[in-house]
Structure formats: structure tokens, C-alpha cells
Amino acid sequence: MNIYTFKLTKKHIVALILAAAALVALLILLVPGRQAEAASGTVKVKTPADQLQFLSGLGYQAEPCEETKTVLIPKTFDKVYETYNGLQKDAGYDLLPYAGKKVELTTYRVGNYPGDDEVLLDLLVYKHKVIGGAVYTAAVDGFMYGLVPLDSVK
DSSP: OOOOOOOOHHHHHHHHHHHHHHHHHHHHHHHHHHHHHHHTTTOOSHHOOOOHHHHHHHTTTTTTSEEEEEEESSSSHHHHHHHHHHHHHHTTSSSSTTTTTTEEEEEEEOOOTTTOOOOEEEEETTTTTTEEEEEOOSTTOOOOSSOOOOGGGG
């Protein structure tokens, strides 16, 4: 039978505290990064049915596609695009990595938006991955926000 001993010194305690602090810092940095990554590129939508299912998961009852078109995300963002990307960032997306890329923009009519009949939803998709979107009305006094769950805007 072998017996091992270990003498705990102040140096060992400091090293353990520093290691624990480094682990906590790493977790803090990685967890939000994973959430942003999940929001901005891991949701695959290969078919229109996949897109409708994704939107349903966010609480939106989207009616069949109003329009799909290819749009170019500019290489450099002007003030308007910076503001629009701010909406994307608030929802956990970021269009900056897609600057200069052509993406698919599909517009849906939202059938279950509380208190408003004319609500549209744009879904931005790059290589079958959701990279952003917006919910809005075309009314002069309307609203626009990023692609967040419907129950978070009530």
C-alpha cells in the first residue's frame, strides 16, 4: 500500500484561485459566443418548409412566402446599414461577416401578430443558414425589430 502526501502552501492556493478565475473567465467568454454563433449561422433551412418551421419555433405564424429575392450585403456599411445591423445584433445576429456576399431575402406575412394585420417578416439566408431578419410594418408610424421570438416583444 502506498501513501501519498501533499503539502498545501500559499503558492498552491494562489495557483488554484488563479486557475479557477481563468476557468470562470473562459466560460463567460465562450457562452455568449456560442449563443451568438447559434443565432447567426447554425440553423439550417434548406427548404421553404424548413423556413416556416424555424419561424414557427420563434412563435410567428408565417403565411406562405410573399417574395424571395437575392440581395447583396454591401462591402462597407453606410449609416442606414449600420442601423439595420444594430437591429440584427440586438437579436443575436451580425451581418458584418457577410459583407460583400449575395444572400436570399424571403418576405413573409405574419398572421398572428397581436393587434396588427399588416406585419411582414424578412428572413435572410446564406448557404441555407439563417443569418438575420426583421419584423416590421410598412406603415409610416410602424415598427421594425430584429428576428427575435414573438413572445419577447409583447
